[in-house]
Amino acid sequence: MKRGHKKSSIKPLLLSFLIGIMVGIYISPYIIGFIKDRGFLESGLRETKSPTTKKSAEKAYVVQLAAFEDIESALGLLDTLNTKGYFAYIQTGTDFNNNLYLVRIGLWKSEKEAKEFANKFEKREEMRVLVLPVNN
Secondary structure (H helix, E strand, O other): OOOOOOOOOOHHHHHHHHHHHHHHHHHHHHHHHHHHHHHOOHHHHHHHHOOOHHHHHHHOOOEEEEOOHHHHHHHHHHHHHHHHOOEEEEEEEEOEEEEEEEEEEEEEEEEEHHHHHHHOOOOOOOOEEEEOOOOO
């Protein structure tokens, strides 16, 4: 007996993939809310985000975790941190005409608050960090 060759179609696979992405985008805010409500984030390591205005932006501080010359390394660290429950982000900068990708966490209204978080983070993650004013 000859076996028939099934012709596979990529359309159902692509459709399933797109539906999965749409569902993920739709439910992700609910998942984040659930995580926050249940206290799954380390209570001592939650960053406190302070509202900033033009007047207070000069006095705001961030915690910088790393600076990379390639975006892939920055995205790798960002993914690791976000998986652990931190709300990290990437900012671009330059150093001696080289593009840098700065991995940072938080926005604090005082240097003292930023340093408190930085100390807890360094102990927990065994990683050295910098506390910098926002304009850096």
